[in-house]
Amino acid sequence: MGTINSAYALISGALNADQEALSVVANNVANANTPGYTEETPDWQENQAITVGGVSIGDGVSETGATSQRDLVLEQRLNQQQQLASASGTRLTALNDMQALFTPDSGSSSATAGDIGSDITNFFDSFSSLESDPTDNALRQSVLSSASTLAGDISGAAASLNSQSTALNQEASGVASQVNSLTGAIAQLNQQIQSTSPDADAGTLEDQRQQDLSQLSQLVGINQVTTENNGLSITTTSGQLLVSEGSNYQLTTGTVNGVTDFFLGGTDITSDLRTGGGELGGYLTARDQDIPDALSSLDQLADSISTEVNAQNNSGTDLDGVSGTAANPLYIFNQPGAVAGSAAGMKVAMTDPNQIAAAGAGDGTGDNSNAVSMASLAKQPIVNGQTPINQYSSFVSTLGSTVLQVQTENTAQNASVTQLQTQNNALSSVNLNDEAAAMSTMESSYQAASQVFTMLNTIMASALNLGEQATVS
Amino acid sequence: MRVDPSYVTNLVSSLDQAQVNEQQLSSELSSGVSISSLSQNPVGSGENVLLLNQIQQDDSFTQSSNLVTGQLQVADSALGSVASELTQAISLATSANNGTMNSSDVKSIGNQISGILDEVETLANTSYQGQYIFAGGQTTTAPFSTSTATSPGVTSYSGDEGVNYLEIPNGQKIQLNVPGSQIFLASGSNSVFGALNSLVADYANGTVDTAQAVSDTEALNTALNNVSQQRVTLDNSITGLSSASSAATNVQTQLTTAQTDLMQADIPTVSTQLSLAETQQTALEDVIAQLDSSSNSLFSKIQA
Numbered sequence: 001m002g003t004i005n006s007a008y009a010l011i012s013g014a015l016n017a018d019q020e021a022l023s024v025v026a027n028n029v030a031n032a033n034t035p036g037y038t039e040e041t042p043d044w045q046e047n048q049a050i051t052v053g054g055v056s057i058g059d060g061v062s063e064t065g066a067t068s069q070r071d072l073v074l075e076q077r078l079n080q081q082q083q084l085a086s087a088s089g090t091r092l093t094a095l096n097d098m099q100a101l102f103t104p105d106s107g108s109s110s111a112t113a114g115d116i117g118s119d120i121t122n123f124f125d126s127f128s129s130l131e132s133d134p135t136d137n138a139l140r141q142s143v144l145s146s147a148s149t150l151a152g153d154i155s156g157a158a159a160s161l162n163s164q165s166t167a168l169n170q171e172a173s174g175v176a177s178q179v180n181s182l183t184g185a186i187a188q189l190n191q192q193i194q195s196t197s198p199d200a201d202a203g204t205l206e207d208q209r210q211q212d213l214s215q216l217s218q219l220v221g222i223n224q225v226t227t228e229n230n231g232l233s234i235t236t237t238s239g240q241l242l243v244s245e246g247s248n249y250q251l252t253t254g255t256v257n258g259v260t261d262f263f264l265g266g267t268d269i270t271s272d273l274r275t276g277g278g279e280l281g282g283y284l285t286a287r288d289q290d291i292p293d294a295l296s297s298l299d300q301l302a303d304s305i306s307t308e309v310n311a312q313n314n315s316g317t318d319l320d321g322v323s324g325t326a327a328n329p330l331y332i333f334n335q336p337g338a339v340a341g342s343a344a345g346m347k348v349a350m351t352d353p354n355q356i357a358a359a360g361a362g363d364g365t366g367d368n369s370n371a372v373s374m375a376s377l378a379k380q381p382i383v384n385g386q387t388p389i390n391q392y393s394s395f396v397s398t399l400g401s402t403v404l405q406v407q408t409e410n411t412a413q414n415a416s417v418t419q420l421q422t423q424n425n426a427l428s429s430v431n432l433n434d435e436a437a438a439m440s441t442m443e444s445s446y447q448a449a450s451q452v453f454t455m456l457n458t459i460m461a462s463a464l465n466l467g468e469q470a471t472v473s
Numbered sequence: 474m475r476v477d478p479s480y481v482t483n484l485v486s487s488l489d490q491a492q493v494n495e496q497q498l499s500s501e502l503s504s505g506v507s508i509s510s511l512s513q514n515p516v517g518s519g520e521n522v523l524l525l526n527q528i529q530q531d532d533s534f535t536q537s538s539n540l541v542t543g544q545l546q547v548a549d550s551a552l553g554s555v556a557s558e559l560t561q562a563i564s565l566a567t568s569a570n571n572g573t574m575n576s577s578d579v580k581s582i583g584n585q586i587s588g589i590l591d592e593v594e595t596l597a598n599t600s601y602q603g604q605y606i607f608a609g610g611q612t613t614t615a616p617f618s619t620s621t622a623t624s625p626g627v628t629s630y631s632g633d634e635g636v637n638y639l640e641i642p643n644g645q646k647i648q649l650n651v652p653g654s655q656i657f658l659a660s661g662s663n664s665v666f667g668a669l670n671s672l673v674a675d676y677a678n679g680t681v682d683t684a685q686a687v688s689d690t691e692a693l694n695t696a697l698n699n700v701s702q703q704r705v706t707l708d709n710s711i712t713g714l715s716s717a718s719s720a721a722t723n724v725q726t727q728l729t730t731a732q733t734d735l736m737q738a739d740i741p742t743v744s745t746q747l748s749l750a751e752t753q754q755t756a757l758e759d760v761i762a763q764l765d766s767s768s769n770s771l772f773s774k775i776q777a
Contacts, residue, residue, distance in 0.1 A: 099511045104518045105525060106506045106736045117522035118529065125533035131639045132537040132649075133544070135604055135612060359610060360635075366604055366612025368637040368649075375640060393522040400515025407512060418483065425477035432478065436771030 004460055006050075010060035011452050017044065017063035018446040024066045025438050032430040036211030039430045040066035040203070068201050069428050075210055076224060078420040079217035083237075083277035085413035086218045090282025092410050095290055095403045097164055101157050102396055116157065117392050119150040120305070124378030124388075127371050130358055134368040135319060140353035147332055148348040154302050158295060158343035165259075165291045172283040173260050175219050176251045179280070182216045183234065183248035190231050191246040198229035221276030238272035240264045259287065290402065297395040298343035304383040306333035306346060312377060316357030316370030323361055330355050484761050491754040498747040507738040517735055524732040530642050531725040538718040541639055541649055544601045545711045548650065551599040551606075552704040558596070559665065559697040562589045566672055566690040569681060576679030583676030590669040594619055594628065597657050607653030610635025616653045619666070625674035628666035630654045641717040642724075648710050656703045665700060668693035 021042035031037040043066060047059035105115040126143040133139060189209045193202040202209075209232065216222055221237035227245055234243040242249055242264070252263045261270040262280075274284035310331040314324030324330035334349045336342035350356070359367035383391040477483070501507060511518045568574070569582040597607050598615040608616035609632040616632035632653050638646035657665045671689040675681065 096510075096512075102511060104508050104511065104521050104736070106504075106508075106521075115522075118525055121526045121529045122533075125530060128530070128533055128640065129537045129540075131637070132540040133602065133604075134637070136602070363635050364608070364610025364612060364633055366608065366637070367610030367635040369635075372638060372640055372646075379644070389523060389526045393519040393526075396511055396522060397515045397519030400511030400513075400518050403510075403512035404515055418486075422477040422480075422483070425479055426475040429478055431475065432770040432772060436775055440771075440775060 004456060004463065006057075006059075007456055008453075008460075010047075010058075011449050011456065013047070013060040013062065014449045015446065015453070017061050018442055018449060020063035022439070022442050022446070025435050025442065027066075028430045029432065029435050032432060032435075036207045036214070037204075037430065038068040038070050038207055038210075038428040039434075040068050042066055066203070068203050068206060070201060070206065070210070071424070071427055072226075074420065074424050074427065075214075078417065078424055079214055079222075079224075081413060081417050081420055082214065082217045083221045083281075085410065085417045086279050087221070087277040087281040087285070088406055088410040088413055090279045091286050091290070092282075092403070092406045094164065094168060094282070094286030095399075095406055098161065098286075098290065098294060099399055099403050101160050102399065104396070116150070116153050117389060117396070119146070119153050120301075120378075120388050120392060122146045123150045123305075124375055127375035130356070130371040131368045131375060134358035134371055135366055137353060140319070140356050140358075143356055144332075144348060144350060144353050147350075150305070151302075151333060151346040151348050154298055154343050155346045158298050158302075158346075161291050161295050161298075162344060165287055168283050168287040168291075169260050172262075172280055172287065173253050175278075175280045175283065176253050176262060179216065179220050179242075180248075180250050182212050182219070183243045183251075186212050186216070186232065186234065187243050187246055187248040190243070194229040194231050194245065200230075202230060218279060220273065220278040220280045222278075236264075236269065236272060237276040238269070240267070240269050240272065294395075294399060295343065296340075297391070297398075299339050299341065300384055301343070301388060301391055301395075302346040303336045303339045303342040305388055306336050306342065308377055308382045309333060309374060310335055312370065312374045313355075313357045315361055316373075317359040317361060317363055317365065317367070318357045319354040319365050321365055322355075324357065330357050332356070481761060481764055484757060484764075488754065488757045488761065491750055491757060495747060495750045495754065498743055498750060501738045501743050502740065502747065505738050505740075506736055507743075508736055521732065521735055524728055524735065527642070528725055528728045528732060531721040531728070534642050534721050535718050535725070537639060538641075538714045538721075542711065542714055544606060545649065545707055545714070547599065547601045548606050549704060549707050549711065551596045552656070552700060552707065555593055555596050555665075555700055556697060556704070558589050558592050559693060559700065562586050562669065562672070563690060563693055563697065565589075566686065566693065569676055570683060570686050570690060572681070572683060574681075579676050579681055580679045583673055586669065586676065587673045590619065590628075590666070590673060593657070593665065593669065597653055605632070606650060607656060608632030609650070609652040609654070610637075617657065617666070619670070624677070625670040628658070628670060630658050639714070641714075642721055643717075645717070647713050647717065648706060651703050651706055656700055659696070659699050662692040662695045663699040665693070665696040668696050 021044070024040055024042040028039055043064045045062050045064045047062055049056045049058050051057075102115065105118055123143075123146045126139070126146045130136075130139045130143060186209060189205055189212070193205050193209065196202065197205070213222075213224065213234075216234070222242065223235045223237055223239070225233045225235070227233055231245040232243065233241065233245060235241050242251070249264055253260050254263055255261070256268070256270075261268050262273055263269065270284065270288075273280050274288055275281065310329070310333055313332050314330045316330075317323045318330055322330070329335070330350075332348060332350045334345060334347045336345065356371075358371035359365055360369035360373075363369060378389065379387055381387055386394070500509070508514045508517055508521070565582050565585055569579050574582070594617050597617045599606055600615075604612035605614070605616055606612070608614070611632045614631060616630055617628055618631070619626050619628040630653060634652045634654065636652065637649040639649055640646050658667070659665075662668070668689055672686070672693065675686045675689055
């Protein structure tokens with residue numbers, strides 16, 4: 001049977017519970033802008049009813065804490081999408097830097113021309129002009145000057161690509177140390193969570209862990225596996241262990257063939273990380289795939305032009321009546337040793353314009369047959385089965401298509417990240433309207449409970465005075 | 474239904490996007506160029522390289538063709554003068570051969586023909602910008618010289634048989650010179666110098682071996698025909714060059730139009746897009762300002 005005393009106890013419990021709930025709401029409002037904070041809702045529990053003499057009487061309410069509003073599956077999907085988006089975003093930045101080196105030439109007259117394509121055209125055209133007067137010094141000089149413009153532009157582009165590659169290398173190494181500090185923090189959080197909250201959501205600790213995971217997803221492609229007692233293991237997308245519950249494994253870097261490679265426990269996992277995603281994946285894809293592709297096209301172009309033009313010049317007779325020999329070759333360009341690196345090393349070796357062999361072998365110096373042959377190299381498939389200008393044209397188309405493709409991918413991935421982010425925010429971030437409503441509700445119930453308390457007080461006084469007007473009130 | 478409370482942040486990123494758009498469009502408008510990076514139009518960028526290549530080739534050919542036309546014209550006019558000199562020599566020889574002249578008149582004709590021989594030799598050694606144009610590839614030394622140590626005298630050729638060609642953009646080759654030996658020292662009775670030297674010898678003594686002199690005169694006539702034929706080759710080159718050059722100019726004009734169409738910004742379209750982007754930006758700014766100024770949380774309604 002219920003008593004006034006038990007009603008007192010019940011209602012003071014309700015007041016306590018309301019206070020606790022109010023402080024949960026206050027905490028939500030306070031953390032409304034804290035990164036990684038998830039909104040918490042107060043947990044209410046009905047106290048066990050008391051059965052006295054076969055009659056069951058309610059025993060009020062308790063506030064048993066707060067629950068974070070979190071959807072781990074949604075967060076994991078968000079992280080995965082983030083890995084893809086940041087990989088393509090990083091790669092896109094690198095590709096944009098690359099394509100800036102090959103800006104399309106809008107001018108149509110040779111005077112305003114400036115890109116490598118125009119350089120190639122001008123170089124071979126200078127031989128066509130030389131056909132008209134093979135002994136003219138000005139025309140010979142213009143062959144050498146157009147050759148040095150071509151060599152300068154190709155080697156300049158190659159040098160810029162190389163320095164971009166070095167910069168990407170450094171950025172990638174920087175990412176490794178950030179990954180290590182995040183995996184260290186996650187391992188530590190794992191230990192705390194496993195000891196304090198093995199069975200339930202760990203609240204603010206879980207917030208921190210999720211925040212670290214989201215940052216880690218920006219950097220590198222990962223898989224996460226939940227283990228017993230609310231622990232977490234993290235592997236790279238290809239399965240190498242980064243965090244195993246309470247311990248983490250350091251990603252180390254080392255130089256292999258002049259570039260930085262990444263190791264985990266002595267195993268070189270660079271190629272796995274490249275395809276894995278995250279910023280690191282983007283840096284490595286640009287460094288190991290996009291830049292080498294572009295460089296190899298330029299190398300082929302430089303190597304073929306240098307070698308073929310040198311050979312052709314060497315087989316003719318120059319203005320002094322001299323023909324090239326093995327010991328004293330008549331080379332216009334530095335003869336490349338190997339295809340790789342020939343773009344960076346492209347340079348004009350000839351200084352005396354008289355050494356341009358416009359005349360055929362053994363012909364008089366007024367002959368132009370070798371100049372005709374050199375000019376016609378422009379129309380021959382000397383670069384990998386293509387003419388030099390066609391090779392350059394398909395090179396710029398390919399590079400442009402790659403940039404466009406990555407750009408499209410990146411846009412789609414970012415849209416998907418935004419969508420998932422919106423879903424996640426809708427669930428987990430603090431909505432001030434909700435908090436205001438909760439505050440209002442809590443306020444009313446607190447006021448109601450205190451009102452009940454006051455009334456109980458009056459009732460108690462009446463009981464003590466047994467209906468008489470007396471001192472107790 | 475729950476909503477994302479940070480939707481204003483999303484609106485701001487839309488605003489950023491609109492501004493990026495406007496920036497790109499206005500830079501297209503100010504530069505007049507529609508493709509400023511390869512990824513904007515990868516296929517067009519490749520096409521542009523090829524178009525520029527052809528345009529520049531045509532441009533360069535037009536310049537070269539102006540250069541060589543001068544040389545061809547000098548060669549042509551030299552051969553024209555040679556032809557009139559030879560015509561004169563033939564009429565002198567014909568008058569000497571009719572048997573009515575006395576010895577001193579014959580000698581005088583011999584001297585005149587010898588003068589013509591010198592004149593023709595000078596013409597055969599014509600140079601253009603320091604290069605001998607009838608010397609084949611050996612353009613640095615005068616190709617013809619006559620020795621009178623023997624009788625008849627002998628004119629020798631120190632040039633070679635080299636022929637230069639200019640390749641026009643469609644791959645066709647135009648002949649730029651005819652070796653002097655083919656014009657002046659052609660085989661058989663086509664040799665200009667052979668016939669002239671013989672005639673000089675025929676009239677040197679004042680007595681004429683009529684049969685020999687008539688035959689030598691006929692040889693000179695044949696040689697003159699040969700010179701005219703060789704001249705036709707050069708004339709053909711001049712005509713060929715001029716038509717190739719105007720064809721190249723026409724093609725260049727067409728290609729330039731195509732290239733301009735490809736690379737130039739379509740001003741009306743870009744302007745329309747820019748104005749749309751501006752409208753979008755204004756709308757977004759208004760929405761954000763509205764959301765900002767009206768207190769968008771219930772807290773402001775709760776009375777303390």
